[in-house]
Amino acid sequence: MASPSSSFENHLPRRVITGRGISQSLAAVCQANGWHRPFIVSDSGVASAGLLGPVALPLRAETFTEVPPEPPIDVVDTIAARLKTSGADVVIALGGGSVMDAAKVASLCAWHGKTAREFVGIGKAGGRGLPTVLIPTTAGTGSEATFVAILTDPATGNKVGVVDPCMLADIAIVDPALTDGLPAHITAAAGMDALVHAIEGFIAKVATPLARGLALEASRRIGQSLEVVCREPGNTDARDGMAIGSHLAGMTFANSSCCAVHALALPLGGRFHIPHGVITGCFAGEMMRHNAPVCADDFATLAVALGWGALDATAFASRLDAIAASIGLRTQLRQTSVLSDSIATMARDAVAIRRLMDPNPREVTETDAVRIYQSVLNCA
Structure with a gap:
């Protein structure tokens, strides 16, 4: 049996909203939190499955849908640049682990003015980034609940981790309906x-x-x-x-x-x-x-x-x-x-x-x- 020391910390998202169809309330969630310039990070699979439109249209949000599987670290810097240009006040990730991981690190990069490589390792954030709303479209990674992001370093072919409690979501929205159309192999x-x-x-x-x-x-x-x-x-x-x-x-x-x-x-x-x-x-x-x-x-x-x-x-x-x-x-x-x-x-x-x-x-x-x-x- 695991035996933690008498001193330990627990880390959880600041708020979790769950329920079938609950993602349809995203616009109201943003309004209640005073977020008026949302930026959505997603991927082509989510867009082609028809999941992006119902989220993006009510928000009139700028979107980035080019996050690839096992995202290379330079994609995060691209997202961060778009975040800064857009003047976004909240980052919304709609997708699987790759999308959520990229968005979590990009929120740090955009806020602190650093590259993704500068955050690789443990405890290097130096403070929270832009507010994040993480919405999984798969039932697997749990990235919406964690402070870990895994990226690929094209220079070595290895995966690298960004690990810091400052990346915990401001809001995690878990809507099982978003997983209904998942292909069998992804499920x-x-x-x-x-x-x-x-x-x-x-x-x-x-x-x-x-x-x-x-x-x-x-x-x-x-x-x-x-x-x-x-x-x-x-x-x-x-x-x-x-x-x-x-x-x-x-x-x-x-x-x-x-x-x-x-x-x-x-x-x-x-x-x-x-x-x-x-x-x-x-x-x-x-x-x-x-x-x-x-x-x-x-x-x-x-x-x-x-x-x-x-x-x-x-x-x-x-x-x-x-x-x-x-x-x-x-x-x-x-x-x-x-x-x-x-x-x-x-x-x-x-x-x-x-x-x-x-x-x-x-x-x-x-x-x-x-x-x-x-x-x-x-x-x-």
């Missing part, structure tokens, strides 16, 4: 990532009591909903469960940490552009197998919360493997080509990400990381 990858957030946030060495409680409720909702929504995409109860479960899982790791699964995911995703949730979903079972000797009690508690019944640590890890296969993540991973001669370098880079490796309940060496990469990529 699966995002949902499994949310599950990994809950698990890693529960077992992390730095987990606070709040984080562990949030993790169990997130697990309960995700356990009831993930496989159902992948089988029945029109099931609104399952969509609602995943939206709230994902948000709670984001709150979980914001008050704890992600661990080694995410450390392994960053260099692999940065180099080979594999969707993040595909990686975390496929690697979760093998990493929990590694953690099993020190996590038996925690896994038993999580298994009950997830609705899986009484499972030992080995069976818990195998259940994660089975879900990754049943919802199609293994198939997605098979469709990518990872060069075997990259594994040693990725293992070295993953182990060097101490903000994720240090909280892991069991040490992961470079040899362990190589073994896990090889096992998952060879058996995908």
Whole structure:
């Protein structure tokens, strides 16, 4: 069991608004907060799905819809320049994790007059940026609830993190209706990532009591909903469960940490552009197998919360493997080509990400990381 010190902090968005269809109240929310020059950050997928218009038109907002998946760091500087030119007084992110992460950092850049690279690392914000309203259109990253943003450095191909409580949203709006039209492969990858957030946030060495409680409720909702929504995409109860479960899982790791699964995911995703949730979903079972000797009690508690019944640590890890296969993540991973001669370098880079490796309940060496990469990529 994680044992936080007697002193700890909890970090949450300043305000959270949830409910099916609640995003339609965005204009009223902006008016109530005295925001009159909103700027919307989104992506082409959200726009083409018809989700942007109903939000942007009532606000008469300027928009930026060119955030790519796994956003490169220079895109953030482009957004920040547009924010400054527009005179925006609030940044509204409508999209998945890539959109929300880019918007969070851009709000800092525009307010403080710095480049995105100057914020890479932990605790470098130096104060809050422009106000932010974060509205997820996927149920997975939980980025609307966290103070972490992951960007890609094109110079190295690696992913880098901006981590600072100053990036917590002024308002997070969680509207499950925005996820109703998600393609099956995105639903699966995002949902499994949310599950990994809950698990890693529960077992992390730095987990606070709040984080562990949030993790169990997130697990309960995700356990009831993930496989159902992948089988029945029109099931609104399952969509609602995943939206709230994902948000709670984001709150979980914001008050704890992600661990080694995410450390392994960053260099692999940065180099080979594999969707993040595909990686975390496929690697979760093998990493929990590694953690099993020190996590038996925690896994038993999580298994009950997830609705899986009484499972030992080995069976818990195998259940994660089975879900990754049943919802199609293994198939997605098979469709990518990872060069075997990259594994040693990725293992070295993953182990060097101490903000994720240090909280892991069991040490992961470079040899362990190589073994896990090889096992998952060879058996995908």
